[in-house]
Amino acid sequence: MTTKKHLLELSKEELANYIKEISQPAFRANQVHDWIFKKKVNSFDEMKNIPKELREKIAKKFTLRSLVSSKHLTSKDGLTEKWLFCNQQEQGIESVLIKEQERKTVCVSCGLGCPLNCTFCASAKGEYLGDLSPAEMVEQVIEIEKITNERVSNVVFMGTGEPFLNYDNVLSAARIMNSPEGLGIGARHITISTSGVITGIERFSAEPEDFRLAISLHAANQKAREKVIPSAKKWKLNRLISAIRRYSRTTRREVTFEYILIDGFNAHQNDANELYELIKGIPCKINCIPYNPVKSDNTLGWKAPEPDICNAFTGIIRDKGIRVTLRQEKGADISAACGQLRAYKNIQGK
Numbered sequence: 001m002t003t004k005k006h007l008l009e010l011s012k013e014e015l016a017n018y019i020k021e022i023s024q025p026a027f028r029a030n031q032v033h034d035w036i037f038k039k040k041v042n043s044f045d046e047m048k049n050i051p052k053e054l055r056e057k058i059a060k061k062f063t064l065r066s067l068v069s070s071k072h073l074t075s076k077d078g079l080t081e082k083w084l085f086c087n088q089q090e091q092g093i094e095s096v097l098i099k100e101q102e103r104k105t106v107c108v109s110c111g112l113g114c115p116l117n118c119t120f121c122a123s124a125k126g127e128y129l130g131d132l133s134p135a136e137m138v139e140q141v142i143e144i145e146k147i148t149n150e151r152v153s154n155v156v157f158m159g160t161g162e163p164f165l166n167y168d169n170v171l172s173a174a175r176i177m178n179s180p181e182g183l184g185i186g187a188r189h190i191t192i193s194t195s196g197v198i199t200g201i202e203r204f205s206a207e208p209e210d211f212r213l214a215i216s217l218h219a220a221n222q223k224a225r226e227k228v229i230p231s232a233k234k235w236k237l238n239r240l241i242s243a244i245r246r247y248s249r250t251t252r253r254e255v256t257f258e259y260i261l262i263d264g265f266n267a268h269q270n271d272a273n274e275l276y277e278l279i280k281g282i283p284c285k286i287n288c289i290p291y292n293p294v295k296s297d298n299t300l301g302w303k304a305p306e307p308d309i310c311n312a313f314t315g316i317i318r319d320k321g322i323r324v325t326l327r328q329e330k331g332a333d334i335s336a337a338c339g340q341l342r343a344y345k346n347i348q349g350k
């Protein structure tokens with residue numbers, strides 16, 4: 001296993017210092033930086049204007065790429081693409097690209113599996129093997145931009161892994177993505193989604209960047225929430241909502257609540273009223289997503305409610321003055337929900 005530092009994790013200033021340290025002219029730092037972030041090369045050999053000797057010297061000390069694409073799927077409508085990347089230990093990392101007219105969003109993973117075992121989530125079905133490094137997260141976006149030749153406008157940390165259990169690496173990755181010298185993606189277009197890790201929300205409130213916060217809520221009372229998110233036993237709903245209210249007051253930013261609609265579980269009109277009572281007064285929007293069964297393991301027998309039930313649910317919330325969307329299921333035919341491709345890979349053993 002390599003112990004080399006990854007070039008993506010070096011600031012432009014740190015790269016310039018290194019170039020100075022090895023007695024090279026300062027302009028070489030700009031050239032190398034351009035090859036990494038603008039031309040997005042996959043190998044040192046492609047850095048054509050850098051002398052071979054210098055390329056070899058840098059390669060001995062730094063890593064340039066740690067992911068390779070091992071599987072790629074495109075949904076029937078062509079609007080959702082999914083990649084399974086492999087890191088240097090040949091562990092699977094999934095990323096999804098969602099193409100809309102006005103934006104191209106990459107859903108990034110931050111973990112090799114996830115220790116939190118949310119009931120509805122395919123990521124929880126495989127073994128949790130650890131956290132991803134900042135470079136492994138940034139590379140998911142760089143690789144997708146390179147492969148598709150499309151500029152990524154938005155990033156959501158909503159793939160495999162709980163971002164606030166890998167806080168420092170996720171924030172470092174978000175900063176590299178946001179930096180004008182990195183990927184130049186606006187902070188407001190980078191969203192970090194948590195299943196409710198309260199300590200992470202508290203730290204996030206104090207970050208200077210305008211990154212956005214999303215909360216996987218999925219139920220409006222403690223008992224039901226524990227069924228979908230077992231870690232809610234530790235991070236209780238009443239404390240979570242208090243933390244979100246403090247976050248809103250401190251940052252004056254809107255929060256997004258994600259709410260998976262599950263038939264007969266949390267999609268009744270009473271649930272909509274309970275949800276409204278829970279979050280009223282928080283500047284927010286709610287994304288409702290009809291449940292997408294985990295193909296590899298549907299022993300729960302859960303299913304999405306019929307469209308009229310989904311519409312009645314969102315209608316109640318909307319009538320109370322809260323912005324709510326009923327997200328179209330995107331890429332269900334390619335298992336686009338969190339962790340599904342990875343889980344499938346593990347089951348298939350390939």
Ligand code: SF4
Nearest residue numbers: 114117118121161195
């Ligand atoms: S939903 Fe998120 S936090 Fe929960 S198991 Fe899946 S990846 Fe982990």
